Amino acid sequence: MKVNRSFHPLITGLILTTLLLSACGSQTANDNIVPAVETSADPLPVVSPQSSPTADPAAAPVSGLTGLSVTESALPRPLSVMINNAPAARPQSGVSEADILYEVLAEGGVTRLIGIFQSHTGVVKIGPIRSIRPYLIDLGGSYGGVTVHAGGSQAAYAILQKEKKEDMDEIGRAGAYFWRDKSRKAPHNLYSNVDKLWEGADKLGYAKDTSVPAYSFNNPDYVPIGGEAAAEFNVYFLLKSYTLDYKYDPERRTFLRWVNGKPHMDLNNNNPVEAANVIVLGADHKVLDEVGRLQIDVELGGEAVLFQRGQAIKGRWTRKPNDLIRFVKDGQEALLYPGVTHFLIVPNSPTFSNHVTYGQPQK
Secondary structure (H helix, E strand, O other), X not given: OOOOOOOOHHHHHHHHHOOOOOOOOOOOOOOOOXXXXXXXXXXXXXXXXXXXXXXXXXXXOEOOOOOOEOOOXXXXXXXXXEEEOOHHHOOOEOHHHOOEEEEEEOHHHOEEEEEEEOOOOOOOOEEOEOOEOHHXXXXXXXXXXXXXXXXXXXXXXXXXXXXXXXXXXXXXXXXHHOEEOOOOOOOOOEEEOHHHHHHHHHHOOOOOOOOOOOOOEOOOOOOOOOOEEOOEEEEEOOOHHHEEEEEEEOOOOEEEEEEOOEEOEOOOOOXXXXXXXXXXEEEOEEEOOOOOOEEEOOOOOEEEEEEEOOEEEEEEEEOOOOOOOEXXXXXXXXXXXXXXXXXXXXXXXXXXXXXXXXXXXXX
16 A cells, blocks of 8 residues: 655644644643544444354453453453653553553644553553543543543543543642652653552542453454455654554564654563554544644544454444444454554544555565
């Protein structure tokens, strides 16, 4: 697939805003964003039960987010953590241990990460942690977890208060469960860990058990058919400092993530950031003002590509009310492979294909 990176008014508007503010300065707690308009999505088709592995009652419990065995009979409530992705915030800590990882644009052309943490109970450091926006609340909250952030836009705070969201805000009453790393400069130095966050959620009286939606998983040894070869693929958001490459490692059965031409490594453990499944999806982005504040539709659905086992599968993403984003192919939800899944949300403008290209590695 060839990329035609011609500029569109939306992209031009976003990039021009970067001349007005720095990547970190654009993400202040006083920003004002209009919440995404709630729309109804088409009903999600039911996956054929014959496609899923047969459950063994005597087998170890399995995570509904990763499809991998876990030692706990009952997993804790997920944590949805807003993670800083400005160049000065890299490398981040804990990103290799998230069950689910999102990347989505914020104002000024920068991107933000959302890490969904549940099955890894010993993550010693997560961050840097950053502020929140309305669509980030929507995405992270879809997993039934506690939302973790440091500040946010006025519109985001309005949603948190109106809907009585169970969140942990470092500049609010949950500040005791975060810390600053003196080896880094603010605002790229705020961290926490799963033990502190679960302790804080308990002290704040948040429910320990919530309904957590699950994905459907394939047999890890099944070889997919019908996809296009995709040993590597590239995702382009808006700025050159946020260019991604994913390279398939057949031994690990994962796509290794690269940022700006370098492997993305976790500062905690020097492990690669990787995923068994990567879903790139297009969403409508609207620039709300000259500062670059965004409204992103994460409800309606649209074009998407699922990358797994070195192949690319074209389809669509869809989302029922109060559910997760799911990938659909030929009227059915596609099975994921056990492991971590990354969701990369790119603009539909000028076209979805402008933001993703894939094929065999260049020689």
